[in-house]
Amino acid sequence: MMVDLKDIKPSSRALTGFNGSSTQLLVTIPLNVFVGGVSKLVKFSVIDTKTQYNAILGTLWLHMMKAVPLTYHQCVKFPTREGTIFTLKKNQRLARRMLISNFKDQQVAFLVEP
Numbered sequence: 001m002m003v004d005l006k007d008i009k010p011s012s013r014a015l016t017g018f019n020g021s022s023t024q025l026l027v028t029i030p031l032n033v034f035v036g037g038v039s040k041l042v043k044f045s046v047i048d049t050k051t052q053y054n055a056i057l058g059t060l061w062l063h064m065m066k067a068v069p070l071t072y073h074q075c076v077k078f079p080t081r082e083g084t085i086f087t088l089k090k091n092q093r094l095a096r097r098m099l100i101s102n103f104k105d106q107q108v109a110f111l112v113e114p
Contacts, residue, residue, distance in 0.1 A: 007030055010026070038065060040061065075087050
């Protein structure tokens with residue numbers, strides 16, 4: 001994915017985590033998120049911390065996608081352009097591989113701007 005450096009903007013905001021601690025945002029960057037045949041431009045906030053999440057897709061993305069999150073089934077459903085319903089399911093094996101890779105590489109985590 002090619003990212004134009006002029007789109008990366010410094011940020012002076014702080015992010016409060018689920019545990020109540022605060023982390024300074026480094027930058028914000030708009031990225032295209034392509035899921036189930038639907039592409040949406042989403043503004044991500046970048047933080048430098050270890051986290052169990054690769055990305056948190058917030059209510060703005062859910063509303064743009066007209067999505068319905070199903071926490072019990074650990075999936076998100078939304079309509080496609082073809083009129084069908086796409087189900088975005090968890091992939092624990094892939095998530096675990098990415099988590100291990102992120103911790104090994106000490107990479108920054110991406111979080112969606114609320």
